[in-house]
Amino acid sequence: TLLGIAIPQLAPWWLPVVGMIMAIGIAKHLYGGLGYNPFNPAAVGYVVMLISFPKEMSQWVAPDWMGQFDxxxxxxxxxxxxxxFREFPAEKSLDMLTGASPIDLIKGQLKMGIPFPEIFGATKDENRAVLGMFVGKGWEWVNVSLLIGGIYMIYKKVISWHIxxxxxxxxxxxSGIFYLTSSKGAYMPPHYHIFSGGIMLGAFFIAxxxxxxxxxxxxKLxxxxxxxxxxxLIRTxxxxxxxxxxxxxxxxxxxAYIDHFTVPKPYGYQKKAKGDK
Incomplete structure (x- = not known):
């Protein structure tokens, strides 16, 4: 399910097959199956698809109501x-139906030296169809929904709050430190980092x-x-x-390295003296 959410809607049929083979066959069962895999299977499958097929993984369908596509x-x-079959109606094409995600659009224009207030401001009306009034049309609601679901899982003690x-x-x-200390708006503000992209999915459901x-x-903390x-660091x-x-x-x-230093020692544990067998 987590892997399916991360794949574009019109991705070719073989792309999720590759992702599932890498996630289930390689990342999980190659290490012994459930409970033995050292890496998150969904993350492995996603990374393999993203690195191997970046074009197919970046063609996200825009909602019809965004106004950007006719x-x-x-x-x-x-x-x-x-x-x-990668066949489209005569009056439509993949390029007409897909576009950059809000976070990709913002990051690309920041790299071109355009300040964030100008990208998100009224002077960039062509961006408004994608960015909306907050962090991206539809994106904030998806992340708020994931946040509510994550809080519910913490409440039901399915997961802990630490991660x-x-x-x-x-x-x-x-993000707040870099945004506030940048006089030219060269970085994304904190609210954009929190309510855009897949951070809520990653924080509550993957990590x-x-x-x-x-x-x-x-x-865990x-x-x-x-x-x-x-x-x-990667986003910036x-x-x-x-x-x-x-x-x-x-x-x-x-x-495992974190556990080595943070897992409490059992009651009565005594460290062996040097030279003891």
Whole structure:
């Protein structure tokens, strides 16, 4: 399910097949199956697809009501033809139906030296169809919904609060520092980092995988802070528009090391003296 959410709607049929093979066959069962995989399977599948097929992974369909595209939405038959045969109606094409995501649009224009207030301001009416009035039309509602779902899982004790709090908190603080100290608006503001992209999905539903994360509460907090920091670094200076999957995988690699220093010793544990067998 998590992998399916991360794939564009009109991606060719073989793309999710590749992602599932990498996620289930390689990232999970190659290491022994459920409970033994060191890396988050969904993140592995997503990263493989993103690196191997960047074009197919960046062709997101824009909602019909965004006003940016006149082509309209495809019907069921046309969608199936597009997915399985890459055939589109005569008056439509893939380029007409897809476009950059809000976070990709913002990042691209920031790299061109355009200040954030100008990108998001009234002087950029051509961006308004994608960016809306907050962080991107529709994106804020998706992330708010994921936030509500994540809070509910914490309330039901399905997950703990440590990883989401560390991940969202570190991303918010770092982005706030850079945004406030930049006199030319060269960085995205904190609210945009929090309510755009897949940060809510990553913080509550991916990074909290109990198999691939740290086990102690302190370790989970460190894990979340590290993931949020790496996400900010990739979003700000990396080549990819979002860095959540990369951040989670790098922290998966560090989980055992974090546990080594944060897991409490059992009661009665005594460290062996040097030379004892």
């Amino acid at each position: 082509a309209g939405n495809l019907g069921i038959i046309d969608t199936l033809n597009a997915v399985f 989401p709090a560390g991940m969202l908190g570190s991303l918010f603080i770092l 909290t995988d109990p198999v691939t994360t740290a086990t102690s509460n302190l370790g 460190i894990f979340g802070i590290g993931a949020g920091t790496i996400t900010f 200076w990396g080549s990819f528009p979002d860095g959540i999957a990369f951040a989670v995988l790098l922290m998966n690699l560090s989980a």
